[in-house]
Amino acid sequence: MERKLHPTPAGYNHTIAGRTVLASPVCDFDMVVFGGTGDLALRKLLPALYYRHAEGQLPDAGRIIGVARQQIDRAGYLQMVEQACRTHIAPEDFDDHQWQGFARRFQYVHLDAGEAESYRPLVDCFEGVPEHRTRVFYLATSPLLFGVICHNLHGVGLVNAMARVVLEKPLGHDLASSCEINDRVGEVFEEYQVYRIDHYLGKETVQNLLVLRFGNAMFEPLWRSGLIDHVQITVAEQVGVEGRGDYYDRAGALRDMVQNHLLQLLCLVAMEPPTSLTPDAVRDEKLKVLRALRPLAGESVVTHTVRGQYRAGAINGQPVPGYLEEPGIAPARGTETFVALKLFIDNWRWGGVPFYLRTGKRLQSRTSEIVLNFKPVPHSIFQEGSGGLADNRLVLRLQPEEGVKLDMMAKAPGPGMQLKPVHLNLDFAQTFQGRLPGAYERLLIDVIVGRPTLFMRRDELEAAWAWVEPIMAAWTARSDSPKSYNAGTWGPTSSIALVERDGFTWHEEG
Numbered sequence: 001m002e003r004k005l006h007p008t009p010a011g012y013n014h015t016i017a018g019r020t021v022l023a024s025p026v027c028d029f030d031m032v033v034f035g036g037t038g039d040l041a042l043r044k045l046l047p048a049l050y051y052r053h054a055e056g057q058l059p060d061a062g063r064i065i066g067v068a069r070q071q072i073d074r075a076g077y078l079q080m081v082e083q084a085c086r087t088h089i090a091p092e093d094f095d096d097h098q099w100q101g102f103a104r105r106f107q108y109v110h111l112d113a114g115e116a117e118s119y120r121p122l123v124d125c126f127e128g129v130p131e132h133r134t135r136v137f138y139l140a141t142s143p144l145l146f147g148v149i150c151h152n153l154h155g156v157g158l159v160n161a162m163a164r165v166v167l168e169k170p171l172g173h174d175l176a177s178s179c180e181i182n183d184r185v186g187e188v189f190e191e192y193q194v195y196r197i198d199h200y201l202g203k204e205t206v207q208n209l210l211v212l213r214f215g216n217a218m219f220e221p222l223w224r225s226g227l228i229d230h231v232q233i234t235v236a237e238q239v240g241v242e243g244r245g246d247y248y249d250r251a252g253a254l255r256d257m258v259q260n261h262l263l264q265l266l267c268l269v270a271m272e273p274p275t276s277l278t279p280d281a282v283r284d285e286k287l288k289v290l291r292a293l294r295p296l297a298g299e300s301v302v303t304h305t306v307r308g309q310y311r312a313g314a315i316n317g318q319p320v321p322g323y324l325e326e327p328g329i330a331p332a333r334g335t336e337t338f339v340a341l342k343l344f345i346d347n348w349r350w351g352g353v354p355f356y357l358r359t360g361k362r363l364q365s366r367t368s369e370i371v372l373n374f375k376p377v378p379h380s381i382f383q384e385g386s387g388g389l390a391d392n393r394l395v396l397r398l399q400p401e402e403g404v405k406l407d408m409m410a411k412a413p414g415p416g417m418q419l420k421p422v423h424l425n426l427d428f429a430q431t432f433q434g435r436l437p438g439a440y441e442r443l444l445i446d447v448i449v450g451r452p453t454l455f456m457r458r459d460e461l462e463a464a465w466a467w468v469e470p471i472m473a474a475w476t477a478r479s480d481s482p483k484s485y486n487a488g489t490w491g492p493t494s495s496i497a498l499v500e501r502d503g504f505t506w507h508e509e510g
């Protein structure tokens with residue numbers, strides 16, 4: 001296969017078989033994946049690295065060291081990884097020749113993350129490795145182990161200035177536990193070495209939001225109260241808890257999705273233009289949004305939030321069990337699988353504009369989108385009977401069918417003045433052709449090259465917990481349980497009432 005390199009300010013673009021792939025400033029690295037035999041590593045991380053390898057973005061000397069408690073050898077581990085890659089990579093993208101090259105990067109170390117004495121074989125893997133080589137410790141484990149792993153790595157001398165640690169969510173279950181984890185990690189790693197991952201920030205369309213907002217002059221004057229009526233953010237899933245009942249039942253939708261993914265989306269929609277894309281410039285602006293969120297506590301939690309739990313129903317015509325029938329669920333916990341919220345951002349840009357957020361499992365369709373609804377025209381010059389005016393709406397579709405759609409009014413051709421809503425539709429798959437890289441592909445490369453812009457800083461994470469915590473407290477203090485909804489619907493009817501009370505409806509298509 002022909003491969004050419006083109007220098008760019010960021011490094012090198014590759015042309016492989018006529019196709020240009022990402023700039024590649026990637027340095028030699030060792031990536032140690034704790035939880036290397038776990039679901040996240042096998043389903044997301046290693047397939048993502050395969051794609052980056054196959055597209056020529058990883059340097060030949062880049063190593064991946066799987067670490068887990070399972071007593072298997074390298075061959076056994078490779079078998080596991082190959083099977084996972086074959087399952088989670090599109091068949092047309094899996095190439096046996098590329099796999100051979102990818103497999104050569106792997107080592108496997110069996111250790112007990114909590115036992116410092118068992119780290120010896122991992123230390124041996126770094127024997128003779130130069131100090132200036134990037135080392136990434138990816139902790140795809142329970143957050144209860146984050147502190148002890150960091151201390152053990154430090155204890156055996158593996159943490160140097162080139163080391164980075166990647167922390168997967170959930171980072172705690174409330175503000176205090178999150179601070180405790182960050183304190184323990186912070187005893188070993190400096191903040192610049194800590195990468196708190198929120199995979200939503202790695203999604204192509206989420207990054208596109210930055211370009212849409214700050215790469216086009218036309219949106220900025222419209223992007224504010226006065227012109228925008230209200231904003232909706234929906235992250236709807238069709239899947240249930242997928243065998244993660246044990247974790248999910250202790251978390252619930254508020255901790256699992258709102259505290260991180262939805263609030264991060266909200267920050268990108270609502271933040272002021274940062275002065276650059278440098279990590280702190282962006283993160284400072286996101287933090288200001290989190291700090292400007294009007295607190296929801298006590299009575300306002302009752303009027304501004306809805307929590308739901310799915311019962312049995314049908315998804316795409318197939319019957320599915322209710323949440324309480326899933327393995328690992330304790331009915332008494334009353335865990336929510338759906339949340340809808342109405343919130344306000346108390347600053348000059350957004351004063352008085354309601355933001356409605358909702359997310360849930362086992363909903364009617366898998367749809368993630370951000371919808372900015374504009375105010376009506378101040379005065380209509382069109383006569384009754386001309387079809388009426390629908391408000392303008394900008395829809396940013398994050399998944400599936402990624403793209404941007406602008407709803408506007410036009411005149412229907414023909415005599416008279418008949419008005420018709422029409423859409424300007426930008427479909428990313430059609431426009432850019434080819435596969436959109438997955439979120440982890442982007443974020444793993446960012447960790448290797450040391451680009452933390454799309455990762456959460458500690459103060460952001462803590463501001464998000466501080467806002468969410470009173471909601472959790474108010475729910476706990478009340479004796480009512482989450483409202484039921486049938487699997488395959490759009491959630492409890494009270495979530496529809498939440499927006500209808502204000503004269504709006506949720507944006508739903510298809």
Ligand code: BG6
Binds near residue numbers: 237256
């Ligand atoms: C994870 C949550 O962070 O995000 C899961 O823990 C959820 O419960 C998942 O299913 C959704 O991610 P995506 O990329 O499929 O929208």
